[in-house]
Amino acid sequence: MAEQATAEPDWVRCERCAALVYGKRYARTLRVCPECGAHGRLTARQRLDQLLDPGSCRPLAAERGERPAQHDPLGFTDTRPYAERLSEARARTGMDEAVVCVRGAVGGQPVVAAAMDFRFLGGSLGLGVGSQITRAARCSLRQRVPLLLVTASGGARMQEGALSLMQMARTAQALAELDEAGVLVVSLVTDPTYGGVAASYATLADVILAEPGARMGFAGPRVIEQTTGRRLPEGFQTAEFLLAHGLVDDVVPRAELRPTLARLLRLRSGADAARGEDAPAAERPRPATVPRGPAVRVVRTADELPERDPWDAVRLARHPMRPTAADYAAHLLRDFQELHGDRLAADCPAVIGGPGLLDGRPIMLIGHHKGGPEAEERRRRRHGMATPAGHRKAARLMRTAAKLGMPVVTLIDTPGADPGPEAECGGQALAIAESLRLMARLPVPVVAVITGEGGSGGALALAVADRVLVTESGVYSVISPEGCAAILWKDPAAAPAAAAALRLHARDLLRLGIVDGVIPEPPDGAHKDHALAAALVGGAVSAALDELRPRAPDRLLAERRDRFHRFGRLEEEAAP
Template identity: 55%
Template sequence: MKPPATPERELWLRCTACRSLIYRRRLRRNLEVCPECGHHRRLTATERIDQLADPGSFSPLPGQVAEVDPLEFVDSLPYRERLARARAATGLTEAVVCGTARIGGHRAVLAVMDFRFLGGSLGAATGEWITRAAEQSLAAGEPLILVSSSGGARMQEGVLALMQMATISTAIAELRAAGLLTVSVITDPTYGGVAASFATNTDVIVAESGARMGFAGPRVIRETIRQALPAGFQTAEFLLRHGQVDLVVQRRDLRARLRTLLALAAAGRPAVPPASTVGQAPPAIVPTVGQAPPATVPTARRGQQSDAWRCVRTARDPARPTTLDYLQTVFDGFVELHGDRVGGDCPAIVAGLARLADHPVAVVGHQKGHDAREMLARNFGMASPAGYRKAMRVMRLAARLGLPVITLIDTPGAHPGVDAEEQGQAAAIAACLRTSARLPTPMIAVVTGEGGSGGALALAVADRVLMLQNAVYSVISPEGCAAILFHDRAAAPRAAAALRLTAADLLRLGVVDGTVAEPPGGAQRDPVGAAERVRTALLAVLPALLALPVPQLLHGRARRFRRYAAGGVPAGAATGTGAAVPDADASTTEPRPIRVMPR
């Protein structure tokens, strides 16, 4: 029987770059690369796997991942409906396809993202699959290849999407410690939380020709700081010139380059998988004593919208205590350390050594300022790559000296400027996440004001995370969420409530271990009283962490972030208000809440 004729319009395609009319079969034979101008069209995950893997060798990872809608998020559509539409349109269950394969005869684990699925955004289910891929790589002693194509973290899952950056970075840190090769393949586009975590956290970074990558996208840079963008900004060739990728490869050569890397890794010392601190399956979470969290956070009512927006405004109040203020009131004998030892000293990050009562500690924090002049000098608390490198330098020093690290978080986000992108903002944040994940000393993070996106998370991969009562912590600013999802920046109060960014929300979600009550009217009304409560909270948490052996400390930190990839609200999420301290039994690092009362 003769097959039906193919419509003529389906036989020809117009290149979006050069506008040439191309015969469809010719384009397919050329691996979806325009033969006239060399433009690389986006591939689906299935097409990418077919191009990279030996025929018939790809085997998807087994199992399923639960559907996640922890916030019951609704903008113009309910999030669940968006997921259903994406699944119907792509035939995928999530924005990534993971499995084992052979490339040129060499075994590897693949995690390939698909931009068609909600812009390749990173949510809890996506994070779970990629983390499982890393765990499979560790268990089998095989290299991990990550192919990224994403707009960043998924806003509809709020800060739980942000946590995936830490979860996957922790898993990759395990692979690096085991001596297993990790390779990132950057395809177009790769932005936001994906760029600032696993896409730049590997041993080798390969960019496909024409791919774009950055922490902040061009539109964000234009709209926020009004900078003109240089020609070819954030393209693969731009990234290569600025030292942010190892090589730029044409699509036709990509498989051969990966095969060479795998062959060289196989010829080296055979990697022996160590005892993982993450485990091969989502760990059971020890329930918080006396608490039973809800499965989801109820949909926000009008009063909750008002409360969330009030917290946002309070957290941004210029009168609130800054890191330098807390260093004078909570700590003693602070010695500030400057510089990243590469060529910069970011004023938005303050770091050094101090004392907390009888405990010598290292302190790293964002510094905003109290007036326009100081805020401008401190870049409004938005750190550059030099700031994150300085933070890592002081963290590593603390680990060598056996000192715990305390971080104070108050930033609208990392600096989105052209200079920051040229210096590798995404890679600097990713390196901070990876360093913190395996830092062999206790870490406590305190969100004192704004906890904005990856710029905040870079200092928050800690054993305990506390929040002041009026602080906020979010995957994106309410204004940014309102503009993108609600198509109206005036909807910021509604977006704030939908994002579940308050301390009370995040305590229920298990993202923070406890909240520190502020004096009446907020920390900005009584900075000394707020400092006393922060000091009390830190002293309630620190001694038990100091008593833990390093392997147990790292195991607990890995478990903390591993649970966020498993889908939704962790089983041990706490409710109520208080600071978190570990159980008296040192055999576990799971926290239980206590109330921090004013003196």
């Protein structure tokens, strides 16, 4: 059944600001109010036309042996028979169900897309929607093509009873199979997305994007207020609220969705990019070609490095003008897409991360962000001190990288983990411990670079890697010199003496085997030339990845284990 075309009226009144907008102008702005930015609802076909490359959209064929979903499995009647409601929805929308599933391309990258339509019984999740989402996931799995889910739903379809409830488990299982196969899943949350859809496939994606103002939750705000008797905060369950609470990766205006999706799809792994012989030329991925960074001579022996005053090294490592993780991402990566949130409670600003192309190859970059020279921004970024949410965000991105076969690169520059009472109540110690365990078993290459200050467990939480490098002015220690001086010297002023005793600068770190190499910096330090500093780091990381990429996962894990087990081995051998 073909979806009925919906002609735009001559004038449209914005539901948010009540402004009158000329219909043709409203269509040109993709149904976004030019006065207040409110995003109007789109039909499933409008959504696909907006997101997919022109001419690339093809409907999914029914699978062999697939049975159509029952129209009215319960013979349900409320004020009207359910069968009548279904017939009316089909006649009004021209759709068979509340979702349209197709194959297509975004920016030349192949994709399987499932777009929901709220006009069809409120986009409710029933047998028909569950069947089509599952079919789309199976097509994605069979073709090893990323799956794009565009959600708009009021929840499960009550007229189908517990059978509709089972669709949550059914679709979650389908996405679990894509996880096991390493196929990228992207979810686009549109307004509204509630109930069973929010509690299944909408939130199980690797990347969750949301349109501005889109609302998502398990229970609707009216139900929550009636049940709890509490007034909800302003903006509750909106995309912006969800972003601040770590539940979505980004809020993307409608006009920017296609290029954002194209960037993400270009980052899928080589395994995901493998296409069947039936793939049309327009859908085959285009290989990225980017000039490689400069060849960098990483120092491997301590004697090649000059002696230096440890306290001077500490002060240089802390220089507020040193490049941040965001600076490195901007200089080194193409198509970097920052992802946000721990999908649990918060988005820690002290840790940033996301996928990007380094020398044309996908990596997952994760790093501490101190905030640069501005005092206010440094405070907002917590001076690079990660909260438990920061460690959980990093862990989530690492798991995504492992699923997609994507190397992980971490940039470490932190005084240590957040020492505040909120962090302790949030399980700081457990968050660090789980990060250490996760990194120890990641089946992809991991390269860590200490780009400034490597402080205590907060630094180590991103440094359980196959190769650990440090920039020439970087430092790495179990505790800050000031903390060590206060505890052991009983005098914080003894920090310079503590810095010398801790052997925390690059030369000693290399001699002790803590790091595998030292990356040179621009003359007088990385803060003098961000572009050159980034090029040197990028060259060293690329060389390390070139060395590690051919290794099978079992070898990576064994060598990573041995790398860290060797610390203390001399003491073990000397024991009686």
